[in-house]
Amino acid sequence: MSVNSILNLMRELDLRGALAAFERFVSSPQELDAMPAQLLLETLLQNEVNNRLIRKQQNLLRMSHLPYVISPSDIAYDSVRGDEFKAKLTSLMTLDFIKLGQNLTVFGSAGTGKSYIAAMLGRLACMSGYTTLYYSASELIDNLQLSYGSPNYQSKLRTLAVKSLLILDDFCLTEYTTAAQNVLFDVLNARYGKKSTVIVSQKLPDAWLNILGGTALSESIVERAGNNNYTLILKGESRRSSLD
Structure with a gap:
């Protein structure tokens, strides 16, 4: 077989790396x-x-909607964040919590770097082959509410349910209507105990219940968002002027 024939076969079989x-x-x-x-x-x-691994990683990153390109080397470890923060984040970067289908809550004041760290973990997940999606909680709710009660809504829920990692940023930043809470419950319930969800919030779970109204539905949401979780707390004031 000639060299050209081998090259043509590789192109036909889409063996880009070998080609x-x-x-x-x-x-x-x-x-x-x-x-x-x-x-x-x-x-x-x-x-x-x-070549196939690189293409898979690139595709996972493209589909993830991660808002920042952050690597572990970009994260600052200092006396404000403390040794406990470093130890916990180092452990989380093994991604064992994703393998186990466990959740993570990231707490901190505005500007402390919560979204950056969540995005960094999401990027690591993509590079390790995990399907990942990033949304602000309100954005995800708005997107799903448009098709609520339809077959398309159920299809979207099934898609969300099987993602290895879902990152929900700005969780309970504002009050949610009952309709919005129904959507939030459906998303969290479909994933609970099966797949990992990262909850990023300025407020602790006790405040979530008040924001959500203290109803039976809100209690169910808080239970699914706040249990089976690792917790990472970011101390200090805003770091908006720096990378993380």
Whole structure:
């Protein structure tokens, strides 16, 4: 089989990683002729695996709607945040809580870096192959309310239910109508005990119940949002002028 035939087959099979590697070898015939067949095949296959992993990561990041590009090295550890913060965040960055389907609540005043840290964990999740979605709580509720009670609503709920990680930012920032609470309950209930949800809030769970009205429905929401959780508290004042 000719070199061109091999290249055409790789294109037809969409073996992009192997194709790119083989094209490099073709451009250097002496290196190609000197390479044992087994090593050549191993190299091509490994390049294909690497290429597919990168494409998967890029697709997961694109679909996640993460608002920031944050890496672990961008997170500041200082005396204000304390050693406990560093220890907890280091543990969370293993993503074991996602493997176990457990939740995380991130608390702190406005500007303390809650959204940045949630986005960083979301990015790590994407890079590790976990399906991830980021929404502000109000944005998600508004999106679902448009189709509430329809088959499309149930379809959207099923999609949300199977995502490995859902990040809900600005949780209980404002009051929610009963209709909005119904949507919020449906989302949290569909995921509870199965998939991980990160709740980002300026207020602690005791305040959630008051904001939600203290009804049986609001108690159910708080139970699902506040239980089965790891907790990360960000101390200090606003860091808006810095990255995190």
